[in-house]
Amino acid sequence: MKPTAPHAFLTLNPAAGEPYYRQIYGRLRTAVADGLLKPGDRIPSARALAAELGLARGTVESAYSLLAAEGYIESRGQAGTVVAAGLRARHGAGDEPEAAGAPVTVAPYDADAASAADPDAPSGPRPFQMGIPALDAFPRKIWARLAARAVRATRPADMLYPPPAGLATLRAEIARYLQLSRGLCCTPEQVIVTAGYRDSLNLVTRALLKTGDKVWVEDPGYPPTGALLREAGMQLVGVPVDDDGLQVAQGVKLAPRARAAVVTPAHQSPMSVALSLPRRLELLDWAARNKAWIVEDDYDGEYRYVSRPLPALKSLDRDDRVLYAGTFSKVLFPAIRLAYLVVPLSQAARFEETARHFSGGCPALTQAIVAAFMAEGHFARHIQRMRRLYGERRELAAAGLGSVLSDYLQIEPRPGGMHLLLRLRGRRSDRALAEKMRQDGMFSRALSECLLAPRAGQPAMLMLSFTNIDTRRKAQELARRILALLPPA
C-alpha cells in the first residue's frame, strides 16, 4: 500500500458554477486518467478531505460515491479507500498490462427504444412496453401552453427550411443541459439535431463510414442498432458483454481494425450493466490508436436510482473519437421524433453538410417547443420528477411481480434504467415466454432475442418496463397473467 497520494490538484474553485462535490469528483477523475493517481494509491478519507477543504463531509461523500459507482475508487474497509485496481492512465506506461476490470457496482437498466414502435398500439402503451416513459406523468398542460405560444409566435422566417443541424436556440439548450447533467462540455456547434436515434445513426454512417466497414456492436445488444448498421452496408462484429460491459479486449481480438463501435455505456442494452471505467479507457485508447469512431448511445443515462447518473463516456473523450447520441424519446415522449448527436468540433461541419444533403432538418415547431421547455426549466424539473417516480414504480413493480412469481422468476438487482431484468428459474425458454406474453397483449423482450446469433450458456431473462406501472396491484394483476402463461415447471 502506497502512502496517501498528494492532493494539491484538489484546489477547488468557489466561483465556479459547478457544485463542490462535482468539482472533487472531476478533479479526482482527471488525476486518475492523467496517471497522477495510480491503482492502489490511497485517497484521503471523506472526513479528512472535508476538514482539509473546509466542506461538509457529505459533500465529499457524494463525490466518492459517484467515483465508486463508476469504478474509479474502491473501499478496502479499515485499510481506507484506494484507486481501483484495474485502472490505467490513458496512453500511460501500461504498467498493468492485464486490464483486470475494477469490480464496479453493476449498473442500470435500459429501455429498448424501437421494439416499442408498435404501430398498432391501441389507447396507450402495452403493459411492460419498453422505451416508453410514464405518459400519465408528462406535464401536458405546460406542454400545450408552450406549443400554442410557439405556433402563434411563428414568423414567415420560421416557415422556411429549418437549419439542417437544428435551431440555434435548441442546440444551445441541449449543450447547456449536457454540461450540467451529463458532465459533457460541448459548444452548440457540436450539437446536431436529428429526427431520432435511427436518424442519428444513419447520419454517422453517412458522414464517417463506408460500405463494408467493420463495426463493433454489443452482443447481446439493441437489435435495431444491428439491423440499421447492417442495412447501411456495415459488417457487424458482435463483441460479448460481461458485468463490466463491452469486452473491449475481445473486440480487439475479433476486429482490431474496425472503423467504429456502437456502445451503451450508461446502461448496457439489454444487460443493464455500466461500462466500467477501465473498459471506458481501453475503448477510448483503442479508438484513438486506430482512428476509429465510438457511438455512445445514451438513451436513458439520466435514470439511475441508487446514485447520481454516471457522466457520459464522451466526457472522457480527449481525442475526439466519440459521437454522443441522446434522444428526447425517453425523457419527453416518443411521438416527438427528436434526438441529437454531439460530434467532435472538427466534424461539425461535415455532419451539418451531411444533414443538409440527407434530411433537410427537423420540423421547426417541434424544435421551438422543446427549446422553450428546456429554457424555462421544465425539462430539468421533469427529469428530476421522473427519476423519483421511476424509483417508486420500480419498487412497486418488483414487489408486485415478486409476490406472485418468485418461484419462477428472480429479479436481478440493477441500479437504474427504465425496466426490470428477470431471470427465469429452471430450464424455461425466455423467448417462448416472451412470445406468449406478446400474444397475450403484453410486451416482453427475451435476452435471447437480443443476441446476434444463438449462443449456449446465456441465462434466460426477460426485460419488462415498469415506467407505466403505477400501483402494486397492477403489477400483481399482470404477474397473475404471466403466471397463467407458465407451464408447470
Added chain:
Amino acid sequence: MKPTAPHAFLTLNPAAGEPYYRQIYGRLRTAVADGLLKPGDRIPSARALAAELGLARGTVESAYSLLAAEGYIESRGQAGTVVAAGLRARHGAGDEPEAAGAPVTVAPYDADAASAADPDAPSGPRPFQMGIPALDAFPRKIWARLAARAVRATRPADMLYPPPAGLATLRAEIARYLQLSRGLCCTPEQVIVTAGYRDSLNLVTRALLKTGDKVWVEDPGYPPTGALLREAGMQLVGVPVDDDGLQVAQGVKLAPRARAAVVTPAHQSPMSVALSLPRRLELLDWAARNKAWIVEDDYDGEYRYVSRPLPALKSLDRDDRVLYAGTFSKVLFPAIRLAYLVVPLSQAARFEETARHFSGGCPALTQAIVAAFMAEGHFARHIQRMRRLYGERRELAAAGLGSVLSDYLQIEPRPGGMHLLLRLRGRRSDRALAEKMRQDGMFSRALSECLLAPRAGQPAMLMLSFTNIDTRRKAQELARRILALLPPA
C-alpha cells in the same frame, strides 16, 4: 384522315362524384391508352360532342384543353381535332415505331426545393428564393388554432412512437386529395408519410435499389436528387431533356437496364417543360419491360396557370412501376418537414417495414395538424387561393423585371410553376450572374448549375421565384439591383 372515331365509350355517369369534364377527359385518355383511339383518329368537335351528351360546350372544351395540354390530342384547324401523332397504345401493336413526340403545349415551371434550404436565411426568404411558397399568404391564424387544438387533444396513446408509415387519418386525407386533384387513385395503405422529399428518396433507394444500381436522372435536373442518389451508392445516368421532357429513347440508349428513373413530369426541374404523353407512355413501357422503378417527383404539380393541373404520371401507371413523391413544403411551408410517397400496393408493406427500420416515423403533432387542415377543407382552399395569387404574382414579376431588363433577359413563356425562367441575351454566363446575385443577397440559380457535367450549346438561363414578389414595384427594384450587376454587353 380516318372518319370520326366511335365514342360509345363516352357514356358519362351523372351519379359519379367526378365532374363531367373530368369524366370526358378520363374516358378519352383511357381510349387512347387502350388503343381504341389511334393517332390521327378524328374526335368530334366540342360543339358536336356537347350536343350529343347534352352538356354545355364549355364543359367539353375544358376536357379537350386538358387533353391538348397533355399531348393526347391536337387541333388541325379546319380539319378538326385528332388524336396526336406520336401516341401509341401501351403494350400496343407498335404500328408507329418512331415515337415522334406530339407537339405538346410546353408546360410549367418549377421550383427548386432544396436549393432553398438556406440555414442562414435572415428574417424571411431571400428575393427570388426558389421552392418557398408565398409565406405572407399562409393562413397562420387558422393553422395556429388547429395546432393548439391538436396539442390539447393529445392523449397518452398519441405520445407513443407514431406509426412508421404515418397517422392513419393523414394517409386517408392524402389519398382523398390526390384522387380529387391529381387524378391519382390510391388507397391510404399506399401512402407512406415521410420527413421530406429527401427522406422519400432515401426510402426508395433503401426499399427497392442496391448499391451500384444505375438510375436515370434528368440532365439538366434538380441537383439534390443527383447528389442524394450518388451518395446512396447509385450510378447516375444523365438523360437529356428537350421540350417534351426526358428523352426516354436516349435513356434507353445510354442505360437500357437501369433499375430506376427519377423524373419531374409535371414541370421538369429546371426546364419547366411537361413530360409529353408519348414520352410518358414510352417511359412506363420501358419500366414495365425492365421491371424498373419510376420516381415521379411532383413537387409543384398543382401550380399551373394556363390550364388545369396535369394529372400525375402515376395515374397512368397500370404496371405498378411508379412511386409518386409529393411534398407539403411547397403547398404549406418548408419548415413543416412533411412529405409522402404513393407506392404500388404490392410494395406498401416493404416500404412500411423500411420506414420502421430507418426512420421510426414523423412527429405525430405535425401529422395531426396537417390531417385536420386537410379534413376541414383549408388545404384545398389554400391551394386554390395560391394558384390565383401565383398567377397574379407571376404577371407582376414578369412585367416588373421585363420593364427594366428586357435588353438583357428574355422571359420564357411557361404555363405554370413557382418561378420564372429567364434567358440571357448575348454571350453572358448564367453562372456568373447567378453568383453575383447570391453575393448581393438575392437568390438565383443558373441552368448551367443544374447540369450533371458542363455541356456546350446549352442556353444561358436563370431561375427566379416570383412567389414572394407581391408588387410590380418590388420586382422593378429587384430588377434594378440585377441591372447594376450586369457588365455592359
